[in-house]
Structures are given as structure tokens and as C-alpha cells.
């Protein structure tokens with residue numbers, strides 16, 4: 001009988017890539033979906049996954065769906081919101097899921113945390129996922145924790161928002177920040193998760209993952225402009241005016257180019273050769289990932 005996996009976050013960016021890959025490998029899926037997410041579930045339904053309605057913030061209702069499950073893959077999280085919301089979903093939501101998994105006899109738990117996760121409460125998102133990691137470390141379950149850098153691919157909010165800005169704004173507005181990133185192609189992240197399901201050596205570890213290049217936001221922006229064949233000035237704004245701009249846009253009901261605070265923190269680096277060392281393959285370069293992204297999305301950008 002094929003292994004049954006309980007998946008959270010199947011409607012999200014990473015989940016949309018992971019689900020078909022799991023099904024293609026012959027896994028059976030039970031996917032937790034929020035009642036409010038019905039319109040995002042088409043892909044999941046078509047994949048043949050069993051949909052389980054529920055919410056990490058009130059998990060009692062979906063406990064029976066963990067019966068007969070060997071592995072939980074937990075992708076669901078929020079990256080934006082107030083401190084309380086972040087802690088409630090990312091930390092307490094994970095803690096409850098871990099408890100339910102243990103009670104149901106689940107053996108293994110794969111969790112996508114984030115690069116930079118750590119015990120500093122000044123950064124609520126990174127703190128919330130670090131607390132979630134701690135729940136796993138003390139759970140007694142077999143676990144793999146992945147800490148990816150920023151994930152890129154068609155539909156990702158990071159390069160997607162920069163592309164939108166490049167298409168629609170007269171200038172590229174970036175925060176005054178020298179923070180560096182190691183963007184990781186979403187398909188490579190999926191490969192790492194598939195490996196975790198099949199390779200013993202990844203278990204009981206927190207594994208940082210990043211792509212092959214270390215780039216500042218400005219370098220990423222220049223690459224995007226070049227792939228789009230556009231030339232736009234790049235303006236760097238200090239934190240305060242950037243915040244002001246974001247708030248004004250939001251008040252005017254306009255979509256923000258990217259998440260406030262997203263790029264303002266420090267470096268987001270996994271170290272050289274992180275994916276090679278953990279999973280034994282070389283991840284895709286950003287320019288290559290962007291080419292794929294543009295091929296899939298060009299129809300949207302150039303109607």
C-alpha cells in the first residue's frame with residue numbers, strides 16, 4: 001500500500017509544486033485546507049488528494065485525518081501579520097499539529113522553516129518558526145527541518161512582485177539594504193523534500209538551503225530587468241520613507257510591490273554549496289529560473 005502523507009500548505013506557492021511531485025512518486029495525500037481557501041483547491045482536487053477541511057489555529061476538527069498517516073509534511077505558515085497572529089499560526093499551530101501527530105502514531109515530520117529562524121523575539125516571523133522548530137526537536141518524532149532562503153519560480157511573490165514593479169512602475173524602488181540572498185528554485189526545494197522522504201541521512205537535522213548565487217536585492221532586480229529587456233532607474237529608499245510609501249499605497253487600496261520588512265533584515269544566506277552538501281545536486285541558477293518563470297508568465301505580463 002502506498003504511503004499516506006498528511007500535508008499542510010498544499011494550496012500555497014511551494015505546495016502547488018510539491019503536490020504533483022508527490023503524487024507522481026506514488027504517495028497518497030491528505031491535504032489540510034482552510035474552508036476559506038476553496039477557490040485555491042482546484043489543483044489539489046485534480047491531483048486526487050483527499051481534502052481535509054481545517055485550520056491550524058483550531059485543529060481539533062481534523063485530528064481523525066492523521067490516522068494511518070506515516071509522514072506529515074508541514075508547509076503551512078504565514079509570513080506577514082502581527083506578532084500575535086504569527087505566533088498563533090506558525091508556532092502554536094505547529095505545536096498542536098505535532099501533538100496530534102504524536103497522538104495518532106505518525107512517525108515522521110518534515111517542516112519548512114526559514115533561513116534566519118532564531119530565538120530573537122525582535123523578528124516575530126523568524127522567532128515564530130524557530131519556536132515551531134523547537135516543538136519538533138523536543139517531540140520525539142523523526143524530523144527534518146528545512147530552512148530555505150527565498151524561493152523563486154512562477155507564482156512566487158518575491159520575483160513576481162519585482163517583475164510587476166518592473167512592468168508597471170517608472171522606477172524600481174528598493175529598500176536601502178545590503179542584505180544578500182541565495183534564491184532557490186522552487187523545483188529544487190521540491191527535490192529536497194522528496195529526498196527527505198527517501199534518504200535517511202537528512203533526518204534529525206535542520207538544513208539550510210540556498211541557490212548557487214549570493215545576490216543583493218539590487219543585483220536580483222538588475223537580473224530581472226535584464227531578463228525582461230527593460231531599463232529602469234533603481235531608487236533606494238531608507239526604511240522610514242519606504243514604510244510611509246507602503247502605508248500610503250495600502251491606504252489607497254493599491255497592491256504593494258513587495259512585503260514590508262521583507263528585504264530589510266540582514267543576510268539570508270545558507271552558505272556555499274548548501275544543497276549540494278545536503279542533497280547531492282547543484283540547484284538551478286537564478287537567471288535560469290527567471291527564464292522559466294518568464295516563459296510561463298509572459299502571457300500574463302504581455303497580454
Ligand SMILES: NC(=O)c1ccc[n+]([C@@H]2O[C@H](COP(=O)([O-])OP(=O)(O)OC[C@H]3O[C@@H](n4cnc5c(N)ncnc54)[C@H](OP(=O)(O)O)[C@@H]3O)[C@@H](O)[C@H]2O)c1
Nearest residue numbers: 009011012013014034037055056075076077112114150151
Ligand atoms: N516562499 C518562500 O520564499 C519561502 C522562503 C523560506 C521559507 N518558506 C516557508 O515555506 C513554507 C511554504 O511557503 P509558501 O511560499 O508556499 O507559503 P504561501 O504561499 O504563503 O502558502 C502558505 C500556505 O499555508 C496555508 N495556511 C496559512 N495559514 C493557515 C492556517 N491557519 N491553517 C491552515 N493552513 C494555513 C495557506 O493556506 P490558504 O490557501 O488557506 O491561505 C497556504 O496553503 C512556509 O512555511 C514558509 O514560511 C517560504
